[in-house]
Structures are given as structure tokens and as C-alpha cells.
Amino acid sequence: MAESLEVVEREAEWYSLYVRKLRSQFSRRDYFLLLKDFLVKKFGEQRLREFGQVEDALYFVVDRDTLLLLEGFVKEYINFAKGRGHYYEDYVKKMEDEFYGIISSYAKHRRDTYLLEVAIRKFLIHSSPDEEILGSIIGAFNSVLSSVKESLRKSKVELESFVSSFISRGIFLKIPLEGINFKSFAKRVGKDKQWIVDILIDYSNDLKWEPVNVERRKKLNLDLTGNETDRLRKRLLDFLTTMKNELEEKIPPVYVVDRLSRLESTLRVHMGAARGLLYAQEEAKEDFVSQDFHVPRILGYIGFDANSFIPSQVKDKIAKDIEKGKYELPEEYSQKRIFKKVYDFDRIWREFQKFYLNVLEPTIYHKIIEEMIELWPVPSVKKTTIEEARWVGLKARTGDVIFVPPRNIGVEKKRVDLELYRLGNVVSVLIYDIRGSTFMGEKLRNARKEEEIRRKFQERLIRVAEHYGGFPLKDTGDGGIIFFSGNSHELFEKFQEIRLGETPDYSVKLYPSRYAARQAVFCARDMVKEAENFVKENLENYKEWFKSVEGVELQFRGITYEKLPPSFRKIFQIGVGVASGDPETDLSFNINAFGEPDITGNLVRYANTYSKAKEKEGSVIMIDARTTLSFLLSLEKFEEFDVDTKIDDVGFQSNVSLLLTEMERWFHGFHGKYHVEKYGIGIMKVVERLYRKIDRHEDVEVKEEGFEGLIRPEKAFKDIKSGRLFALYKIIPKGG
Known part of the structure; x- marks a missing residue:
């Protein structure tokens, strides 16, 4: 059966050298799949239906009004916290009304809203001016979210809540997953838990930790172009040697002209061949799926039974340090006797287990999901380019884009199995x-x-x-x-x-x-x-x-x-x-x-x-x-014919509109x-x-x-x- 020309054109766009370059620039497939494995081990595939067959970063595309609403929420809360806001409560009510519609529409297609919640929190985290107010802003948003969910339940809207409830227990950090260590928690936990963080910092190399195995899926292979280049070089050297030998003989001028003409013609031919090899080598360098990445060390600490997080021999060392007074624990964990202070180590170890289950793991799993999704476009938070808009449009062709609020930009086109090579x-x-x-x-x-x-x-x-x-x-x-x-x-x-x-x-x-x-x-x-x-x-x-x-x-x-x-x-x-x-x-x-x-x-x-x-x-x-x-x-790059796609500095709204328009253009094809x-x-x-x-x-x-x-x-x-x-x-x- 003959496919329509439009389908084949779209497939050629998808497999072009330019799109491979976009993929190498924006795709995080290997890293995404690594993080997805951690989620599956923790929650099971049934609770991760949102990701389904997705194998790369999932984009949540928000419209301009929703983006302005979120930005306004951050500004209003900061003014309120500084005593300058008079309309904060009105804005909270507006947020609740708007998000009731957004989440109810979202829930019609997807029961668990945790990915959308994380995407919005990620935006709020990076919109907050500093970490001191970050917790308060997230707390305010969580209150809005709780109110919206309660109203939805009263309206008989079913919401899956296990993953959402688990990851919301942690703390929220501005730093990326790769930069997180136990010191990252020091300023974000209360004084009553500071001693736990201090001990984890000192004993971080002795805690249970397993390295993460990473399979390097793609390697550059330039053997083909290398061999062809060698053959071309040999042919040219052989020709030049023959030419040199002929010109060294005493031959009439007419033969000299003839030899030089042959040399000119041959050099032009070899120049064309060399240029083709250069193109092939450039393509080979770009022909890989995603960039190399560094596996965050913090991932090696999660996924265990909380009881085994601190090995027994390490507990003995920690206990001795506590008894020597190296760490200042709240009075509730000890009793004064005649000659010494006696510590309730059973209770202390339970506190470590609670910290692992209620702070460490929820924080890391929330951050894992943060790194697997993108709220887009957010030019006020992250530099956004036209090329990323094109990448998002291409991802929309495969269904790896979720629109907030839900909207239809066109029928998702059928992918076909063509012999594009x-x-x-x-x-x-x-x-x-x-x-x-x-x-x-x-x-x-x-x-x-x-x-x-x-x-x-x-x-x-x-x-x-x-x-x-x-x-x-x-x-x-x-x-x-x-x-x-x-x-x-x-x-x-x-x-x-x-x-x-x-x-x-x-x-x-x-x-x-x-x-x-x-x-x-x-x-x-x-x-x-x-x-x-x-x-x-x-x-x-x-x-x-x-x-x-x-x-x-x-x-x-x-x-x-x-x-x-x-x-x-x-x-x-x-x-x-x-x-x-x-x-x-x-x-x-x-x-x-x-x-x-x-x-x-x-x-x-x-x-x-x-x-x-x-x-x-x-x-x-x-x-x-x-x-x-x-x-x-x-082609290394192409665009739609006679379309201006330059981002200017006119303003936030015009840039967002341009980015969304370019995304839709690349979804539909040219x-x-x-x-x-x-x-x-x-x-x-x-x-x-x-x-x-x-x-x-x-x-x-x-x-x-x-x-x-x-x-x-x-x-x-x-x-x-x-x-x-x-x-x-x-x-x-x-x-x-």
C-alpha cells in the first residue's frame, strides 16, 4: 500500500541529520531510562502508567496564561512574605479555581497527577529567589493542591495518590540531582534533626551504597569513512607520483600542458570525493542518541530496606562517637544517670529509619522525577531556544508531550516503518x-x-x-x-x-x-x-x-x-x-x-x-x-520555507507565543x-x-x-x- 507523500516527508524530517543533531543536543534517553529503572523498582510499573512506553524526557507544555498564573503566584507570595502583599488571599483563590479546571481535565485522561504536580513544583523551585523562601512557596502551593484535590474528591473524581503522597513528604532543593549529597540537607531540616544530618555527613563513605551500572549504548564508529579516506589518499598519491615521473622527463611543452590539464581535472574530481567523505564523517559524529552523563552518587544510597541503610558495624562506631559527646542530640534521646548519660539507641536508630523513609528517599525520588520531566516553555526560568521548540514539536509526534491545560493541536500522525536508509x-x-x-x-x-x-x-x-x-x-x-x-x-x-x-x-x-x-x-x-x-x-x-x-x-x-x-x-x-x-x-x-x-x-x-x-x-x-x-x-539544518523564527527581546509573552507556534509547526511537518x-x-x-x-x-x-x-x-x-x-x-x- 502506498503511503501518502506527506507521511514520507515527515519520516524524512524525523530521520534527517538535523533532527539527529537536535536529538543529540536535547535528548537524555540513556539517563532517563536509568532514572526510570529506579522508579519502577520503587513503585512498580502499574503506578507509573504516566510514563508508559516513554523513553525520553516527558514535556509538559503550558500555555501562556497558565505560565503567567504561576509566575504571578510566586511574586504575590514573596510580596506577602515581606508584608507588602494585600491581595495574596485573592490570588490563592484564583489559583484554586484555575487549577481545579486544569487538574480535573488532566484527571479525565490520567488518574495520577503526580507528574503534573512535580512539573509545577520544578518551575516554582527554580522561580524562587533563594532557598530560604523556597520551602514556604512550595508549602503554599501544596496547600492549593490539597484544596483542589479535596474539591475533586467531593465531585467523585478519582485520583491515584500513592506516588504523589510519598514524594511530597521530602524537602525541595534547587540544586540538580547530580549535586545532591548529605550536606545539601543541612540547612533544610529542622534543628531537631540536624544531628542526623551531621552523622550522615561524617559517615557517608561507610553507609550502605551500591554503584549504579550504566551501559554505554552508543559509540562513535568512523571506520568506514577512515578506510575510504585512506583509499582516496592512496589513489591521489599514486597519481601525483606518476605525474611527477612524467614531468621529470624532457617532454615538449604540448605534453606539459596536457599533463597539467589532467592534474587539474583529477584534483577537481578528488576534491568532490573528499567533500563527500567529510559530510559522511560529520554525520557519523552526530549519529548517536544521547549525550554522556555522570551518574549522581546519591542514587547509590536509595532503594534499600531502611533497617540496612546503616550497617551494624557502622552503628557501633556512631554509638561510641555519640557517647563521647561528639554530636549534640536533643535531651529526649538520653537519660542522666549518676555517673554518665545513657542513650536510647533503639529510638535513635528508629529516627534514622524515619529520616531515610520520610526525608531522604522522598526527596531523591521527587528530584528523580524532576529530572525526567520538563515544564515548557519557561523562558523566565531557563533559556529556551527555537531549536528546543522544534525538538518539543518532534516529540509531540511520538506522544511524549502533555499539554496543560489539555488541548488538541492536531491529530497525532501515524509513524510508519519505511526503509529510510x-x-x-x-x-x-x-x-x-x-x-x-x-x-x-x-x-x-x-x-x-x-x-x-x-x-x-x-x-x-x-x-x-x-x-x-x-x-x-x-x-x-x-x-x-x-x-x-x-x-x-x-x-x-x-x-x-x-x-x-x-x-x-x-x-x-x-x-x-x-x-x-x-x-x-x-x-x-x-x-x-x-x-x-x-x-x-x-x-x-x-x-x-x-x-x-x-x-x-x-x-x-x-x-x-x-x-x-x-x-x-x-x-x-x-x-x-x-x-x-x-x-x-x-x-x-x-x-x-x-x-x-x-x-x-x-x-x-x-x-x-x-x-x-x-x-x-x-x-x-x-x-x-x-x-x-x-x-x-x-541536511544539517532546515526550516520551513519563508517563515521568520528569530526570537527577539520584545517581551516574555511574544517569545512564548513564538516558541509555541514553532513547536506546533514542527509537530505538523512542512x-x-x-x-x-x-x-x-x-x-x-x-x-x-x-x-x-x-x-x-x-x-x-x-x-x-x-x-x-x-x-x-x-x-x-x-x-x-x-x-x-x-x-x-x-x-x-x-x-x-
């Missing part, structure tokens, strides 16, 4: 058609001059193709054929040897590449630029070239490209078509009956068809769906409209299906030639026979 690994054919050649011939009326001008133009385009590692296969007179593959630069180099009369033993098999389509698109872009530059640089020559034009004399002196008559400006405009597919099936390389290299297959016909597309003015580049998908998969600023390229889907008639869309005219077996239900785009994707995208050169 195969779709991205292609061979590509580029065919270009030179416009205005008939007009030029009619005006010149000089075949030799026409050939000379066309040759100069073609040489510039061929240099572009060689620069990107393509194989300039054929000059068609009014255009040319170039192909790109994993070994196109090698085949071109060997073909140069054949031209010199050598017959090396070589394979004519084409190898697909993740970068063939990318290089073809870059080549097409630069060909269009080079064509325009050719006209601009030769305007002065126009007077000589077209001096015999009949009719009104044309004044070319001082004229600019923009002021050229339309008919003359069309000379050397080009139409470029790029089609991509699989070697052997869609494209085959061979030596034809004349001993010349040749290619056959549907890609040649398709690319030729696309090159015939015309616009009212200017050159045009058309690429098919397979080319677009492969190109998209290779429907075939992309902007690649780094490479000055825009991509616009213009024709989703081709028919035997002339299709006009977005000022682009395409005539189909030779397409058979195309199925035509709405949004279907696969050819029944070959399974090829049929759609056209226009490449739009843009500044960047």
Missing part, C-alpha cells in the same frame, strides 16, 4: 537544457561562433559538475547529462584514462550514496548561478557577438543584466532536472558500442522530462521526491516546503502527481513524457510497476 542511499542523474540556443543561432547566423560561445558556456558548467564529484557524461548540444553516485568520481577518473588510450581493469557497477542527491542539488544550484554569471561577465561581448542583428540596433554599452531585453536575457538560462533512484533497477552504467561510457534507465528519461519545466522568467531546477527525501535526510539557509536553497513542492496533460502550478509548466502505470487515488504517489515516488519539487536559490 534505502530511500536516502541513491544514484542521481542531472540533465540540463540550455534555453535560448535557437534564438542565439538565428541572431548569430554563424555556426562556428555559435559553437565557440556554447563551448565556453559548457566548460563552466562542467567545472561545477566536477567540483561536486559528478561524472559529466555527455554534451547534448543544447545541454548535458551528469550522474552522481558513490563512485562517480572514480569512474570519471578511469574514463579519463581510457581517453588517453589506457585500458585499466575496472568495474562499471554503480554504488549508491547518501550524498549523491545532495551533490546533484548543489551542482544544479551552482550551475544556475554560473549560467547567470556567464551572461553578466560577457555583456560587453554581446555587442561583438550580436553586431549583425537585423532590425533596431541594440546598445549594449553600459547595460546591466537586469536591463537586458527579455529575449536576450533568456540566452543561457537553463532548465535542470534531477532524478534519483537505485542502481541497476533505475540506472545502469555501461560502455556503449562506440566505446564511450553511457547510462541507461528510467532516471535518464525522468530527469530529461523535469529539465523541460519552464518558468516565465529565469532558469528553473526541478527534482523528484526521491532526490528531495535523500537531500532532506542529509508539507514539502523547506528553507536551507546555510546553502541558500529553498525547496517547494509544486506537482504531486504528473498526468499526460500539461500541469500548471506555481507558474511552473511540466509536460510528462513516457510515464506508465501511475496510480491516481488522492495522495498516492507510487508507480505500480517500479514503486517509484512521483512528485516534483522546485529548487529556489535564496540568499543565505
